[in-house]
Amino acid sequence: MNPRPASVSARPVDDYRDSIEQLLRPLAARPVERVAVPLAVGRQLADDVRAPVDLPVFRNSAMDGYAVRASSVVVAPVTLPLAGVVAAGQAGQTPLPPGAAMKVMTGAPIPPGADCVVPVEDVQAGVGTITIERGRSAGEFVREPGTDVHAGDLLARAGTTLAPRHIAALAAVGLPDVPVFRAVRAAVITTGDELVAAGSTLRPGQIYNSNGIALAAALAANGISVVSVAHSTDDPAEFRTLLAAATGSADVVFTSGGVSKGDFEVVKDVLEPLGGQFGSVAVQPGGPQGLTVVDGVPVLSFPGNPVSTMVSFEVFARPMLRRLAGLPAVESYELPLRNEVARSPQGKRQFLRGKLIRATSADLRALHRHPEAVEVVSGPGSHLVASMAWADVLIDIPAEVTSLPVGAVVRVWAL
Incomplete structure (x- = not known):
């Protein structure tokens, strides 16, 4: 089933996430x-x-000590002859003679006839004898089967x-x-002539490819098996080849880049003729999005800016993927803002990156005496990937809100 056609106006975040969940829900029926x-x-x-x-499989000692009959140590102190030693791993089938003791290690079998263990701390060891300082009850320091x-x-x-x-x-x-x-299997394809692998020497106009590594890490952290990570230039033939390999081995494919309105949108150009639906979601960052089903495999296409890619994964894909993996949902909660949000775009739900902080005494009045707050750690730019490393949460600002003062209560989602 292909997703519904994109509307002329930007789709609400929750509506688009529902479409993704509808595409991924059949993956719950996986083989065993x-x-x-x-x-x-x-x-x-x-x-x-x-x-x-x-x-336990057998009666064994909970302590390093001496196995005895409780009836032998009713009156203490008492001196008993030492009849042997039972180590962990031994069969422990030699019966305990009446009125005697056997040394046992933690986990060692209790010898037949013994019904309690006296810890070594409560025993004075002699030559071939021990003196027990106080009486014991049957069952003490004995682990019974089951x-x-x-x-x-x-x-x-x-x-x-x-x-x-x-x-x-x-x-x-x-x-x-x-x-x-079987774990849900995912493939990742990044796109763009400008991207090169880490360790390469950058030429003018090139940047390092972080999206493939980041998406693979995000998938693995949420219980998904990553079967491949590949990179395509802006050549449609190369992307088609990589896409065929990905859909042949994975349950879901993630792509980054090539989904907007530029001249070299390889993902959009290849997938739209296959029924892919591309359009805008009312979100910042991550507005351009695409959904396609190729040979029965959902393909989720995110924009290529690094923060857009990661926020798209967190907001749109992570909730359903965690459900499929049997992991607990990431619940949102509310905190006051430590610094103001001077501007948020009208009509777009904005996800800023935030860091959790403990309120200082100077903060408490502005934060309504809440002991914890959240601080915006970078601007809204979708390229600020290094700044995102300092964030603990996404700050969820509703589409109708255009600014927020210090102390305003916001909803946050743990990263």
């Missing part, structure tokens, strides 16, 4: 694959996972995005692999 547990962090479980064994989880218990639900804590539990019960949804 089994992935080795060490490689499964960040992946989304396709089925419930249950423990195949009890944890006290963490029983075989058959639910370890993680389908839909869980696996974090390191889940990986630890899966590994602890001995699972070699788990069923997960």
Whole structure:
């Protein structure tokens, strides 16, 4: 399904984001694959996972100490003969003789007949004997089988995005692999004769290509598998070749540059005849945008200025991509402004870059005594990519607002 035709006037931000989400929503129906547990962090479980064994698997010691019968140490201090040593990893099948003690390490099996462990700190060791300073109760410092989880218990639900804590539990019960949804696969194509790779010597008129690296990083940070990053000159034939390779290997393709109204708009020139819809969104930065479906693969086309590319990703693509990856939504919240916004374009929703700050005592009155505020860190220019590195949030200024004073409350979105 191709997106709706672009209207003559600029589309509202939310309306355009809805169109992108509609295109990406079918990607939720992805195949299931089994992935080795060490490689499964960040992946989304396709089925419930249950423990195949009890944890602990066997009775073991919670301390370095001495396994005894509690009945032998009712009256303390008491001296008992030492009957042996059980290390972690040993079978621990030698029974504890009545009235004796066995030294055990943390995690070592509790010998049959013992029902508690006396920590080494509470014991005076002699030659072949130990003296226990105070009495103990049955069960102290003994880990019983299944006290963490029983075989058959639910370890993680389908839909869980696996974090390191889940990986630890899966590994602890001995699972070699788990069923997960295949990650959404994305390809990136940047465009422009002026762009060269980092490390190259810049000739007059050239700039370094940051968009490919930045988009790939943004995709990976939001749970997406980046299968390729390529760059095309403004030659339509080259772009067509790269596009065919991208749509053949990815679930979604991102392009940057070539979408506006200039003379060398290679993305627009190639994709419009394929049904692509290009037009303006009422946003700054990132106004020129394009949506196409090529061979069943959504192609999201962002403008080429670096900040426009990154803001477009954050505003339009990130919400649905995170949902597909099983990651929590990035929620907005409100903060007062530390500095004024002298001008915001009428009719365009502006996303300025902001830095979170702790309010000083001098700020508190202007900030309505709010302990935290947001400070605009650069101008609105879509080329100010280095300044964006200092930002923590996007400041969301509504389309009808043209200026804001210090202390005005604004909505922010974490970057």
